[in-house]
Amino acid sequence: MNYISSIGLYLIMIKDTFRRMTKRKVLWRLIFQEINDLILKSLGIVVFISFFIGAVVTIQTALNLTNPLIPKELIGYAARQSILLEFAPTFVSVIMAGKVGSYITSSIGTMRVTEQIDALEVMGINSLNYLVFPKIIAMLIYPFLIGISMFVGIMGAYLAGVYGGFLDGAQFLKGLRDDFIPFHIFYAFFKTIVFAFLLATIPAFHGYYMKGGALEVGKASTTSFVWTSVVIIITNYIITQLLLS
Amino acid sequence: MIKVENLHKSFGDTDVLKGISTVFDKGKTNLIIGQSGSGKTVFLKNLVGLFEPEQGYIYYEDRRYQNLSASERRNLRKEMGMVFQGGALFDSMNVEENVKFPLRMFTKLNNAEMKNRVQEVLERVNLKDVNTRFPAEISGGMQKRVSIARAIVNRPKFLFCDEPNSGLDPRTATVIDNLIQELTKEYDITTVINTHDMNSVFEIGEKIVYLQDGHLAWEGTKEEIHVSENKDLTDFVYSSNLFRKVKVAYQKGL
Ligand SMILES: Nc1ncnc2c1ncn2[C@@H]1O[C@H](COP(=O)(O)OP(=O)(O)OP(=O)(O)O)[C@@H](O)[C@H]1O
Ligand SMILES: [Mg+2]
Numbered sequence: 001m002n003y004i005s006s007i008g009l010y011l012i013m014i015k016d017t018f019r020r021m022t023k024r025k026v027l028w029r030l031i032f033q034e035i036n037d038l039i040l041k042s043l044g045i046v047v048f049i050s051f052f053i054g055a056v057v058t059i060q061t062a063l064n065l066t067n068p069l070i071p072k073e074l075i076g077y078a079a080r081q082s083i084l085l086e087f088a089p090t091f092v093s094v095i096m097a098g099k100v101g102s103y104i105t106s107s108i109g110t111m112r113v114t115e116q117i118d119a120l121e122v123m124g125i126n127s128l129n130y131l132v133f134p135k136i137i138a139m140l141i142y143p144f145l146i147g148i149s150m151f152v153g154i155m156g157a158y159l160a161g162v163y164g165g166f167l168d169g170a171q172f173l174k175g176l177r178d179d180f181i182p183f184h185i186f187y188a189f190f191k192t193i194v195f196a197f198l199l200a201t202i203p204a205f206h207g208y209y210m211k212g213g214a215l216e217v218g219k220a221s222t223t224s225f226v227w228t229s230v231v232i233i234i235t236n237y238i239i240t241q242l243l244l245s
Numbered sequence: 246m247i248k249v250e251n252l253h254k255s256f257g258d259t260d261v262l263k264g265i266s267t268v269f270d271k272g273k274t275n276l277i278i279g280q281s282g283s284g285k286t287v288f289l290k291n292l293v294g295l296f297e298p299e300q301g302y303i304y305y306e307d308r309r310y311q312n313l314s315a316s317e318r319r320n321l322r323k324e325m326g327m328v329f330q331g332g333a334l335f336d337s338m339n340v341e342e343n344v345k346f347p348l349r350m351f352t353k354l355n356n357a358e359m360k361n362r363v364q365e366v367l368e369r370v371n372l373k374d375v376n377t378r379f380p381a382e383i384s385g386g387m388q389k390r391v392s393i394a395r396a397i398v399n400r401p402k403f404l405f406c407d408e409p410n411s412g413l414d415p416r417t418a419t420v421i422d423n424l425i426q427e428l429t430k431e432y433d434i435t436t437v438i439n440t441h442d443m444n445s446v447f448e449i450g451e452k453i454v455y456l457q458d459g460h461l462a463w464e465g466t467k468e469e470i471h472v473s474e475n476k477d478l479t480d481f482v483y484s485s486n487l488f489r490k491v492k493v494a495y496q497k498g499l
Pocket of ligand 1: 256261281282285286288330
């Protein structure tokens, strides 16, 4: 019952977020601010993680390919598939649930406990639109971040594969192009967009409706991380089932 | 003018406001006093529409809040300014941006006009050279004053202050009290102030409402307090020696 009412409240929040728009000039400033805070400030960690995950995936695949009958290209192929389909969109999104998610929950939660949200409401401003809408719009750029993650991940794979002495560059690049299915790109970016929406809204929900003081802001951030990642994982399963099988 | 009729507000099982009726006149500084936990903040939040009362009505001039549509309520809110007990400044904005915020949201003033207006109110609350500082970088008393500046910058018709001078030194507190009273007169604002501060009561208490345990236990002017027979009120007001002496002096006609 508790979960059902939370889901109901979440849906109402989404609906209210798109009502009574804030003045456009103010909104643009907020959106640029959020692009900076949510996307640009995540670039470093995403590049770092993607590079090493790409590298490790390649080493693991290479070490497990002991049968000489299996062509070495398969290493490039496996790296591409796993990075494009899962590591970049899903794994990075779970990391982002920690980084961007806890930032959103704690910043909105702090505004709640220090009555800044009340101050907005007293002025007659739709605080949900003011606070959450710019985050949703900023997260429309999130697929771009995941695109970078894919590129860097494959670069990590290439370097680890070729300079680790597992295969040569030409083999890797051939594997990278083998059996390429364009629909997979659609699938990966489709789910990225869905995750982007979840990453903006679930943490916002936990911050906006929290009660208590500074201690509770910390707790809300943790809860928010758990729920955002759980929902991302389940959504990933559902989308994969629907689109790929 | 704000008229309150039989206002009830509870949270779960606890009744906080138990039927309050009173009138706050325009151009007057109306004070709400009462012990910590007596419901002052909850009362004020009902007046600004942050809480919905379970029962009772609030009139702003001739508008009954409970009859207004959502957009009429929003327009009414644009006529209100509120100073929160904790300041409620926007952390992400510096002092100037905080004060400018209502202007940017609700007026068509250009940047230079907004800047002028902001400068004017910041000077009125005695704040200089802090425009570019963030709320975390100024003292609690300064935050209070920025909060007052933000509340008055768009010339509200109704001004609500939740303990505007708590945490201020006595001199600044008096300056703030007088400032609020001046503005109230100058722009003919209906001002409602929550306070613990007996100095404020005797400085600017044109009307005083004493809340006790969710009831309106007494109301009157600062002069009437000195001759009041209400024991709870007099115990509350004269808990300090100094004000007992003030009372004696008043009764002797000094
Ligand atoms: N949001 C809320 N939910 C539940 N109870 C509340 C809420 N806000 C206030 N209360 C309760 O209402 C009562 C009155 O609180 P209120 O904050 O109005 O007191 P106050 O007179 O402003 O006190 P102070 O002078 O300390 O600020 C308290 O018992 C408080 O616990
Ligand atoms: Mg209070």
